[in-house]
Amino acid sequence: MPITDSIGVGLISVGWMGRLHSRAYLATRQFYPELARHPELVIAADPDEAGRSYAENNVGYRETTSDYREVLAHPDVDVVSICSPNFLHHEVALAAIAAGKHFWIEKPMGRSARESREIAQGAEAAGLITSVGFNYRHAPAVAEARRLIRSGALGTITNVQIRLITSYASDPTQGFTWRYETEFAGSGVLGDVLSHGFDLAQFLIGRISSINAITETFITDRPLPDGSTRAVENEDYAAVLARFDNGAVGMLESTRVAIGPNAEYTIEVYGTKGSLRWNFDQMNQLEVAEDVRGYRTVMTDTSFGDFGRFQPNAGPGIGFNDLKTIEAALFLRSVAEGKQLAPSAADGWSASELVDASISSAASGAWVDLPEVTGPTTFRA
Numbered sequence: 001m002p003i004t005d006s007i008g009v010g011l012i013s014v015g016w017m018g019r020l021h022s023r024a025y026l027a028t029r030q031f032y033p034e035l036a037r038h039p040e041l042v043i044a045a046d047p048d049e050a051g052r053s054y055a056e057n058n059v060g061y062r063e064t065t066s067d068y069r070e071v072l073a074h075p076d077v078d079v080v081s082i083c084s085p086n087f088l089h090h091e092v093a094l095a096a097i098a099a100g101k102h103f104w105i106e107k108p109m110g111r112s113a114r115e116s117r118e119i120a121q122g123a124e125a126a127g128l129i130t131s132v133g134f135n136y137r138h139a140p141a142v143a144e145a146r147r148l149i150r151s152g153a154l155g156t157i158t159n160v161q162i163r164l165i166t167s168y169a170s171d172p173t174q175g176f177t178w179r180y181e182t183e184f185a186g187s188g189v190l191g192d193v194l195s196h197g198f199d200l201a202q203f204l205i206g207r208i209s210s211i212n213a214i215t216e217t218f219i220t221d222r223p224l225p226d227g228s229t230r231a232v233e234n235e236d237y238a239a240v241l242a243r244f245d246n247g248a249v250g251m252l253e254s255t256r257v258a259i260g261p262n263a264e265y266t267i268e269v270y271g272t273k274g275s276l277r278w279n280f281d282q283m284n285q286l287e288v289a290e291d292v293r294g295y296r297t298v299m300t301d302t303s304f305g306d307f308g309r310f311q312p313n314a315g316p317g318i319g320f321n322d323l324k325t326i327e328a329a330l331f332l333r334s335v336a337e338g339k340q341l342a343p344s345a346a347d348g349w350s351a352s353e354l355v356d357a358s359i360s361s362a363a364s365g366a367w368v369d370l371p372e373v374t375g376p377t378t379f380r381a
């Protein structure tokens with residue numbers, strides 16, 4: 001397929017995610033050759049010189065700047081990736097909306113439901129395409145799980161369990177950073193990690209209508225460079241009971257301070273005719289039970305989601321970075337077709353409502369009803 005045109009990419013923040021978004025854009029040319037417009041890396045912003053140098057010399061951005069506003073004002077930039085720390089998401093997204101740029105933003109979209117609502121409603125009013133970094137839903141095995149659930153192969157879905165167990169904050173001697181401060185991070189593990197779980201739950205099962213949560217902070221103080229300590233302001237752990245609109249019920253759990261599991265992200269779905277389960281640790285496998293004899297392990301193959309873009313058959317698997325390539329392609333296709341196919345800002349807003357509802361339920365002990373969000377959400381698609 002001939003390449004008819006290019007689409008100009010601006011990047012805001014060249015950290016882990018900014019580098020990965022860039023790699024993913026570049027990879028779409030190889031893995032999604034039919035895209036009408038292929039990304040051209042135009043300009044990247046980061047106050048850190050090392051980030052700017054990496055963007056220019058190692059990734060291939062034409063220009064760099066320390067001021068993200070120059071990215072949004074650049075005439076060759078059509079789409080923007082917002083990969084900044086959480087405390088900049090709202091400010092930068094609203095500026096992208098004002099500049100009329102479609103954007104792909106990392107999770108958690110806002111630090112609060114209010115921030116996320118303002119981003120989602122602003123983007124929708126401006127007629128912009130959005131994408132939120134809910135990468136796990138792009139795993140081919142998760143796409144297949146959704147297909148099986150929607151086909152009725154598992155019968156009526158009765159219950160679901162989603163757990164995201166990580167260790168990244170398990171070292172109590174690790175210094176205090178913005179991640180532990182509500183002003184800069186918003187919530188703790190709820191927004192940082194369980195927002196993926198909320199998205200997966202709604203992507204697979206449907207809208208969550210009410211929740212009841214508990215939260216805990218196990219490592220209450222963290223060291224500052226001067227040897228003193230500072231109190232951690234957000235939660236290390238959350239457990240959430242959920243009711244879905246369609247009658248299903250579920251449990252979601254996440255910790256950032258487990259010792260051992262680094263990214264044990266598991267989904268279990270139970271229905272009246274069968275069950276399935278998936279673990280990110282073995283992301284190229286799906287376990288499916290279609291009768292009481294138990295699970296059979298199915299290797300991800302070309303019939304699962306976008307797996308065939310990356311590998312010719314089951315066996316050689318795909319990895320985390322490939323999920324971002326799938327996400328980039330979905331965003332670019334959404335922009336090309338003027339149709340929201342990628343996880344939307346409305347999905348990001350809905351996940352934020354679940355985070356805020358969990359915090360409020362943990363404080364009161366009460367069940368909390370989730371407000372309806374507007375815009376193109378996955379659970380209405």
Ligand SMILES: NC(=O)c1ccc[n+]([C@@H]2O[C@H](COP(=O)([O-])OP(=O)(O)OC[C@H]3O[C@@H](n4cnc5c(N)ncnc54)[C@H](O)[C@@H]3O)[C@@H](O)[C@H]2O)c1
Nearest residue numbers: 013014015016017046048051083084085086106107108133
């Ligand atoms: N989808 C996922 O699975 C996933 C994984 C990791 C992180 N994230 C999210 O991505 C976002 C970034 O996380 P990260 O791990 O890439 O962080 P990082 O610390 O690796 O990078 C952050 C970058 O932002 C830059 N920055 C700071 N102030 C800035 C400013 N004023 N303007 C522009 N850039 C600025 C820093 O210099 C740094 O290069 C966070 O919101 C995080 O939650 C998502």
